[in-house]
Each structure stands twice: as C-alpha cells, then as structure tokens.
Amino acid sequence: MDDISTAIVRFIGHKEEDAQQLGWLLSNAANAKFSFEHTACLDNFIKNSHAQQGQVIILDLTENSENRFEAVALLGEKIPQTPVVVLTGDDEKIGRNAIHAGAQDYLVKSQLTTESMSRSLLNAIQRHQGHQRSAETAPLLDSATAVLNRLPIGVILVNADTKILFFNGKAKRYLEQGDGLAISTDRVCRATLPSESRALAKLLSDTLSPADATKTEGDFAISLTRMESDYPLNVMVAPIGTGAAGKGAVLFVSDPSEPVELSVETICKLYNLTPAEGRLALGLTNGYKLDDLAAEWGVSMHTVRSQLRQIFRKTDTSRQSEVVKLILTGPAALQATSLL
Template sequence: MITRILCVEDEADLRSDICEELVAAGYDVDEAGNGQEALERLRAGSYDLVLCDITMPRMSGLDLLRAVREEPGQGDLPFIFLTALAGRQDIIAGKQAGVDDYLTKPIDFDLMLITIAARLDQVARIKGTASRDEDASNTLRAALLGADEALNRIAVGVFLIDIERKVLFRNRRADELLDEADGLSLSREGLLRGEKPAQTQALRDIVDTAIARVGSSSRQGSEAVALSRESGRRSLIAVACPLGRGPAKAGEPAVGLFVTDPEWRSSDAAETVAQLYGLSPAETRLALALVRGLRLDEIAEEFGLSRNTVSYTLKNLFRKTETDRQADLISLFMSNPLAIGED
C-alpha cells in the first residue's frame, strides 16, 4: 500500500520542492497552502503522515495540529513540523500540542526522508504490522527495502547472492544486462552463467571465493573475472565481494556481484550524474542551469523561485555530490563519470 503524505506549506516554491522529493521517494503526496485548506483535506481523505509549516496565514501549524488531535480517528496521525522557529518555547508549544517531530529550515531533504521513514516505521511497529517472525524471504525484503531504490539509481549491475550461489536480488541495471543476453544469463534455478562453460566456471569460482571470505577478517582484495560476449563487444567485468560479518545462511545475501559494461554509455551525462547521486528533479534542474552559465539570481527568476530556495537547493547539491564549489559541480555534470575502460 502506498503511503499518503499531506504537505502543508504556504511558500509555493518550497512546497513544490518538498513534494518533488517525496514523490521521488515513492510517496503519494497531496499539498495544501495553509492550515485551513489542510484541515479540509484531512477531513475529506485519509493520510499516513502530515508534514506542516508552523507560520501560515488563516490557520497556523499549531492551530491545525490542535484541531487534528480533536478530530475522530486522527488523534495518533503522525505530525512533523517544518519551521524556522527552533527556540525552546516553540518546541515546548509544539510538544504540548502533540507534534511528533521537528525539521528546521532550511530543509535538509535527506534528513527529512529519514525522519519520515523512521516515524512511519515506529507507527507500524506500534500497530503490530511489523512481524517479528518473518521467514528468510521476508527478512531479505526488509533488509533491502531501504537500499533497492538507491541501487536502482546506479549504472552498475548489482546481484546479491546467497551461499548456494542463488541470486536473491538484482537492481535495474542487472535486469538490463540479463535482458541483453550477451555475456551473462540466469538459469531457471536462479544461478548466473557466462557465455561459455569456462566463463560460467570462472564466475562460480569468484563467487565461491567471496562466500568463503564471509565473516573472515582477511583483507584480501575482491575477486574479478572478464565475461566475454558473443556480440564481440568488450567483455563485461564482474567483481565479487563478501557481504556482512557472517556466518551466512541460505536465503540471505552473502555476496555482492557487481557487473560493469565498458561499452555502456548514458545518452545524457547529466541524467547519469543525477541517478548516481540520487538528485531530485529540482536539484538536477538547478545543476543544469548552472552548466548553462546562469547566476543564482537568474535561476531564481527563470524558475519563479525565491533566492533562499535556490540557495537551499544548491546546498543540498553540494552535499550530495561532495563538492563545495560551483565550478566543481559544473565539471561533474559536463563529464560522464562512467566512462571507464576507454583507451
């Protein structure tokens, strides 16, 4: 079931950026520009969490929270405040009204998503929906729940394999490699195979070596093998790494197999960078505008944003890409970080 979130914020451009981040994270999002509008939406529909500004026209966030807590069936609705008011008295007032958490402005979007996920998980555990008796398959699914979206954003094929060499999980790029059926395939038993028997054996050997190292304190490097392709294109490169600290069990990830294609190229280097670093649409648009040579004030005017919102977004861009200068950021977006194996 998709989680529904109501975002309440009177600054339209900031509200739009927040909603984009939430949608990109897989949430179903509705928005409201003030407390009164939000209350009407809450009375008309069902939501799993409310993300709400405090200072708003018509009805403040505090007044909205007090009204919600008096609504039938809404007493335990998770409520997170977005605010620049972080003083002790403001926090006390919010806690007295029944707020669950605070996020201060400027909004750190990564922290926002983590806070929301943690609050929803807590609600699920309180309601008893998180089972303690999951079988191995459900354990795996729970372990991957927070990682699969990130893995789907990278351009390397990722296979998670158990001690019986069975593939338990593969990301989007891994599926694409299998669909190409050129150098790598998957048997009906869930085992990876190469183009020829010798390639299959080499693949099995590096996986077995990695399995043997699960839980070991050995610092030996990961094992790699080149997988030739019938098409004549350059070989795929497969690297096997042990996972966890052991001991591993059947049905649980023991080895990560990472497969790269030296001839793979994104048609759009900027899109590749955005996927690699998990950038939101707003962050990607800002980076591309910088590549075009626009100044921050020109970007704000072109997109109809406030200068503060542009600055917040740029700050998030620097953090996610581990850069601290606009020149470095522009250079990153103008080059393809996956151009490996080139002569």
Template sequence: MSFKLLCIEDETDLRADMCEELTAAGFDVDEAGDGREALDLLLSEHYDLVLCDITMPGMSGIELLRTVRRQERLADLPFIFLTALTSRQDVIVGKQAGVDDYLTKPIDFDLMLITISARLDQVARIKGAKPQADADSHSLRAALMGADEALNRIAVGVFLIDSERKVLFRNRRAEELLTAAEGLSVSREGLLRGEKPAQTQALKDIVDTAIARMASGNRHGTDAVALPRDSGKRPLIAVACPLGRGPAVAGEPAVGLFVTDPEWRPSDAAEAVAQLYGLSPAETRLALALVQGMRIDEIADEFGLSRNTVSYTLKNLFRKTETDRQADLISLFLSNPVALDQD
C-alpha cells in the first residue's frame, strides 16, 4: 500500500530534495509552497501524513495546524513540523496546537524516513485496535443494559462516566450521596464536582487518568481521592477505574467512579440481612441495632428484652457469622457490598 504525503515548505530547493527522497522511498507525494496552498489541498485531497515548515509567509505552520485540527475529518491526521526553532517555548506552542512530532533543520533524510514510518505504524496500530475497542464497547453496553437493579442494590455510590467526564448513569446510592449535598455534586453540564475547586480538579484528574489507562489498553490500576466535607464529617472516598480498552468515545461508559461514605450506616432491612446470613428475625434486629451504634442495655430497653436474652441472641449471631466480637460483627455488616436499606 502506498501512503500519500503532503510536503509543505517555502524553500523550493529543500522541498524538491525532500519530495525526491520521499518518492524514492515509495511514498506518493504532493507539495505546497505555503500554508494557503496546503490548506486547499488538505480540504480537497486525502493524506496519510503531513510534513510542514513552521515559518512561512502568509499562513504559518502553527496557524495551518490549528485550522486543520478544527476540521473533524483532519483532526487525527499525523502532522510533523520542519523547523529550525527548537527552544522549549517553540516546542510547547507546537504541542499545544496539536503537532505529533518535529524534524530539525537541516533535515536528516534518514531520520525523516524513520520518523514518518514510525508515525504511520502508530496510526495502523490504532486503526487495528478500533474494531476490538468497538466490540468491547458493545459488550459493555449489553452488560449494563438491565443491570440498573443490580447496581441499585449495592451500598456504594456508582457513577458511569464517558470520555468527556459526563455522568451517564448513577445508582440509587449515588443519588443519595448527591441529595445529601456534602462533598459531591453534579453540574448542569453533567460533570462531577467537589465542594472546592481543588477537589473538583482532583476528581477530574483521577477520571482523566482512568481514561488514559483505557486508551493505552491498560485496564489495571485504580486511582482514588478523598473529598472533604464542610460539615466536618469524614471525607467521601472516590475510586476511579477504566471500564474498557481502547480509545474512549463520547456518550459511551469509559470510567466507573465508586464513592463510599465512611459515616454512612445502613438502616433496617430485615429480609436482606436474614437472607445473607441465615438469621432469625430476632438476630437480624439485634445485628442492625448494633450497626446503628446501640449498646446492649439500650437494645434490651428498646425491644423490651432482658439483657440475658439479648446476650444469648448475640452468641447465636457470633456463631452464624463466625465472629467473636461486636466490632468484628459490625465490620462484617458494614463491609458487605449489598445495601441493607433496600425497598
């Protein structure tokens, strides 16, 4: 397959030499002597890669690149600058405009060919990964369809976020966290925010990191941030992880953000607790009362029982849950991922 390149250079002799080298290497090459001529070609022809001088009369290379990146069809076109400007600031300006690489004048033709081949190989790898990424995205959508009820039954706030950091889904517990309006909110644009700008930035950073992991194909690893609350309660804990592999797509779930509240205690859910641990109604009521922070004497008074009866029921609880201390029993209930306050 012959790749088609566009060489943009206002120095006629250098442009001719470059085109000769590129043609000899098997590339199909068009040439332009300035930015305006190049833009006309870019808007009417298809190219696999562009080599472009920075300092040109009329439209500079930077101006041309910025214009190109605003065109949806050309947004991903590999762009390599040819330049004698190698200061740090020059490189920063080019990178901000969206350049992919640099070749320094005088041009080393061997390095030029190697750089072009490397960029074209990278494009081929990305295109090759796209079908798999699309398949993964389809599988993820299928898995999430009908999963609302399952996600609503867990005791962790779940937010599914796309590549633009917009919230696509939130479970029941997440809605409760937002309703509490402490440490976490969603803007009108659908973006998660903390109570302070620094916390909003921290949320953005962990989501962006997860998106980057997804794009690189590395789904391993998580990133977490604490979200302090003005109320003085302990901070919410937010953990982000990628949900798929390959480039993220707007409108598709890319990141799962899981939020826990260390202050939260589940309320009465006798049926759920009994099912989980095989408890009797009396054992269930006792367990939930302990989780709520009640003492044995308070429980006895609340339920109109003797302390001996409560102690006997507690022993049965220890046996069934394979614990031997109240602290371990409470920890067991609180660490359970299934929400205890289901309807």
C-alpha cells in the first residue's frame, strides 16, 4: 500500500454522538493521521464538496431509510473521485448491498475499533485509486492493442509460465489455423509437432532465465513445421517485463509464404512514386521477378526497368534488395486497417 500520511475523513450523518465517537477513534490511529469533519446534510455536502487526494467519506446508513442506497449511488455519480465507506447497524446485509451500489466498504457500528476502521478507510482509498487508474489506462491499452493489430507479423505475449496473455490479429489467425503453432487447453503456447513443441518450450525457458552472455539472437529463433504448407512459421522470442507484474516473453511470428499486405498508395506517398512505380516496388517486396511482373501486367521489360530506375533514384537506392528492405522496415509495413 502507498504511504498515506494524512487522510481526510468526512462523516455524513445526523447523529452528533456518532460523529464524536468516530472522531475520537480515528484520533487514536497509529498507522495514519486522520483529519475528521462532520456534516449532517448530504445535499449540502455534495453541493459544496470538491475532490481531494486522500479523502474518504463515511456515510451513515444506520437510520431506516428507503433511499439509503440511492445516497450511495448519488455520491458515486456526483463525486466519483472520492471513495465511500458506509456505517451500518448490526445488519451486515445493508453493508453488502451498499457495496453493490458503489461503496468501497462498510463498517458495523457495534464492532467499531480504531484499528479496524483505520484499516478499512485506508484500504478504501487505495482500492478506489486503483479503480480510477484502471479506468484511466483502459483507453491506452485499447490504443496499444490497435497498434499491435496493425503490425504485419504475429505478436504473442506469454507470462513466466509460458501461458498466453495476449495475441494480436495476425497471431490469432496463425493460432486458429493450428498448423505449426497452437494453444493448449491450459493456454500454453505450443508447436504442432511434439519434438518442436519441446524445443519451443526450452526456447521460452531459456528466454525467461537469467541472461547468458554466450547466447546470440539466433539462439532465440525457431522454425516450426506446418502440415498444410511447404513453408514453416518463423518465430523469434525475446524477454519482456521485469517489474512487479513479473517476467514474460514476446513471440514474433511470421509466415514467409504470406504476401506482404501493404498499400500501394501509401508506398507512393512515402517515396514520391507514381502508381506504376509503387505497384512495382510492392511486387519486388513480395518476391516477384521483373520478367514475371512484366508478363503479368502485359508491359515490356524496357518499361519495367525504366520504372525500377526511377524507384532507385527516388529512394536513393541502387539494388532491388535495398528497395525491399526500405519498404519492409519503414512505416508502410504497418497495416492500414485492423486485422480483427
């Protein structure tokens, strides 16, 4: 738990004796300093309140009121930044119902102690802050997922137990095909062939182990045989994560037989190519030869070679391999639309 040197406690209730008891109990707390305030009117409190770091509300629900849970929901709506802990009588069911209505915790009046109340209030503040952080980071996670789905290769994240935590759209396609790479019933990433599955498991284990200075990048790559294709799936594994969330690994998966799904229009805009030159650049990227492309498009080799010279000039390259590398390592390699 984060250190909370001071917590502002605001008690909302009509009974002055309850306010005095709560204030006295909190004044004896050893694990935090509590600033205690009391107000009798919920509406006035909502009207005049403003969010403060380390603030928590104790809402009195001991009185028999039909709209007691509406008050909890109202506080959550009007002051969402502030956690609410309710004070109940001996009926703990009221406390549980209040949690369903949005409260962080509940206190039973007959069981109040300094230690239990202090712990409940501090936990409520921490729990509420965690919920807020989750709500704030959700859009960022959605954006990160969208970015990964635009990559032209498969991306699979696994935890320290090699169980799959996430896969992008391209990896989803490979896993659903179940040819070369698959998911076991316990969500462990495995290869189709038993021998290669053992090799992949060892590769992941080595990746998650302490760094070995004698290993090179080639030691963390593997080709997985596919029954339905003459080409294997190529997989490279890298470690990821070292913090409290634990260590894991990322698998980058590619299919050498799969056409590169790039936009001719994007290539043209990035490198100032004409549509014909962009089409030729994409054809080279997909491994086609000049004479094959000329025959397919019904143009002469002279025309294709002329277009290639223009591509060299505009991209400051001199070889076809340099053009291919330029395109595959540039922003054109990102998918224009989501694969999901």
